Amino acid sequence: MTDKQSKQLIVAKIKDGVVIDRIPPGRSLKVLTVLGIDETYPAQVSLAIKVPSQKRPEGLKDVLKIANKELTQEELDKLGLIIPGAAYNIIQDYKVVKKEELRLPSRVQGILKCQNPNCATNFREPISTEFSLISESPLVLRCEYCERFLGEDYVSQLLYGR
Numbered sequence: 001m002t003d004k005q006s007k008q009l010i011v012a013k014i015k016d017g018v019v020i021d022r023i024p025p026g027r028s029l030k031v032l033t034v035l036g037i038d039e040t041y042p043a044q045v046s047l048a049i050k051v052p053s054q055k056r057p058e059g060l061k062d063v064l065k066i067a068n069k070e071l072t073q074e075e076l077d078k079l080g081l082i083i084p085g086a087a088y089n090i091i092q093d094y095k096v097v098k099k100e101e102l103r104l105p106s107r108v109q110g111i112l113k114c115q116n117p118n119c120a121t122n123f124r125e126p127i128s129t130e131f132s133l134i135s136e137s138p139l140v141l142r143c144e145y146c147e148r149f150l151g152e153d154y155v156s157q158l159l160y161g162r
């Protein structure tokens with residue numbers, strides 16, 4: 001095995017599932033929280049925290065490999081909100097069959113609650129929330145119903161209870 005290969009095998013391969021790569025260093029535990037993965041998850045989960053990366057500005061990244069997992073569109077939207085720029089790979093029979101970059105969604109439907117207690121989405125039950133992306137950095141979303149702005153702190157609090 002060459003030195004390069006041994007560096008790539010910091011985390012064991014999985015046969016089927018998803019690999020989330022180039023996660024901002026230290027944030028992979030929050031990704032697990034957002035995906036609802038804990039010790040009861042029935043398949044292999046491998047986690048590497050703060051391994052060297054040439055593609056991230058910090059020079060470090062986290063890598064997460066989750067066997068027997070498919071990401072739903074809702075999960076992809078949530079991950080797009082917390083780790084934009086990370087890559088996700090779908091693995092089938094040890095091969096990468098799809099590779100995409102996670103992006104901030106321009107519209108976020110249903111997964112966040114509006115911060116305004118008087119917003120229609122908070123008391124008229126059948127209405128699903130909808131937010132549009134106003135700014136990427138810092139993250140700012142706007143409610144389509146009451147036009148309240150949601151900032152990064154509120155979004156991360158909603159997603160992983162920080």
Ligand SMILES: [Zn+2]
Binds near residue numbers: 116144146147
């Ligand atoms: Zn609202």
